Amino acid sequence: MTTVTKHRPAAVIDETVRLLTEHYVFPEIAEQVACLLQQRLAESAYDVDDAEEFARLVTADLQSVNGDRHLRLKHHADPVSPEQGAATLDSIRRDFDTSLGGAPRVQLLDGGVALVELAPMLFPLEWAAEPLSAALTLASRAQALIVDLRANRGGDPDAVAFVCSYLLDERTHLNTMYWRDGERSEQSWSLPHVPGARFGGSKPLYVLSSASTFSAAEELAYDLQQLGRAVVVGERTRGGAHPCKGWTVHPHLEATIPGGxxxxxxxxxxxxxxxxQPDIPCAAADSLDRAHALALARLAG
Incomplete structure (x- = not known):
């Protein structure tokens, strides 16, 4: 059992319901989920001592109406700041410092094929621009490129656009984000200029996916696939397309709620x-060998 500051289920649920009602991208779903949480609270479904188990139970109910995997009550073993998003930001910084800035592997495979792994996430661009640029510039001279997103759990949409900019020749519309209020939309485009050298928009490009690939990593794979720029090889990804923010609702609990x-x-x-959906479905463990073989065959042809 995790030893934490005693959580009060009613207080946490009340605050989660308030945030959900005010911020969730689909107001009608927010109302349904809020009613469900309050009903489950009245039924004593959340009367557990362990905050981690409590978070698991609430998350299951949050996701039960429409399956939104970004809608969560996250447990943190260490106490986190009450400032919005601070819990997630502290964890992200630790991962950034131990993963070479999110590009832990750059390798030249046989036949002039480069491999760039982006993991465990696409970090905030103000941190990650330098390591991403270094990795992609190093791979730019390869004859074909494999981008490995199998262990990537998401991250910054600006980092998605930044990576795409190295893999395209022209400024390209990638995505549009629509926010809950219905009065704002935000377009994402690749950049007209990048630091370093581009791999470009014509050489063979493959993206590896797994059942763990999530959120912004899915956007990277999806955008390149829809543009006809990359062949996605591997497993169907988790399915989370809603950007979210986090609020600390207890020293060890963070509610993450999508607003767009x-x-x-x-x-x-x-x-x-x-x-x-991958273009070439196969087990994630086999996807690198499969993509490498496809790249070599295309280069030979």
Whole structure:
């Protein structure tokens, strides 16, 4: 059992319901979920001593109406700041410092094929621009490129656009984010200029996916796939297309609530709930060998 500051289920649920009602991208779903949480609280479904188990139970109910995997009550073993998003930011910084800035592997494979792994996430661009640029510039001279997103759990949409900018030749509309209030939308475009050298928009490009690939990593795979720029090899991804923010509702608990939804300009939809469907389905463990073989065959042809 995790030893934490004693949580009060009613107080946490009340605050989670308030945040959900005010911020969730789909107000009608927010109302349904809020009613469910209050009903489950009245039924004593959340009367557990362990805060981690409490978070698991609440998360299951939060996701039960429409399966939104970004809608969560996250448990943190260490106490976190009450400032919005601080819990997530502290964890992200630790991961950034131990993963070479999110590009832990750059390798030249046989036949002039480069591999760039982006993991465990696409970090905030103000941190990650330098390591991402270094990795992608190093790979730019390869004859073909494999981008490995199998262990990537998401991150910054600006980092998605930054990576895409190295893999395209022209400034390209990638995605549009529509926010709950219905009065704002925000377009994402690749950049007209990048630091370093581009791999470019014509050489063979493959993206590896797994059942763990999530959120912004899914956007990267989906955007490149919809543009016809990359072949996605591996497993169907988790299916989370709603950007979210986090609020600390207890020293060890953070409610993450999506406030927008992504719409791809090519497909007119997104990967929410369905995941990104690979062009070449195979087990994630086999996807690197499969993509490498495809790249070598294409280069030979």
């Amino acid at each position: 939804r992504a719409i791809n300009p090519v497909s007119g939809t997104n990967w929410e709930g369905t995941g990104v």
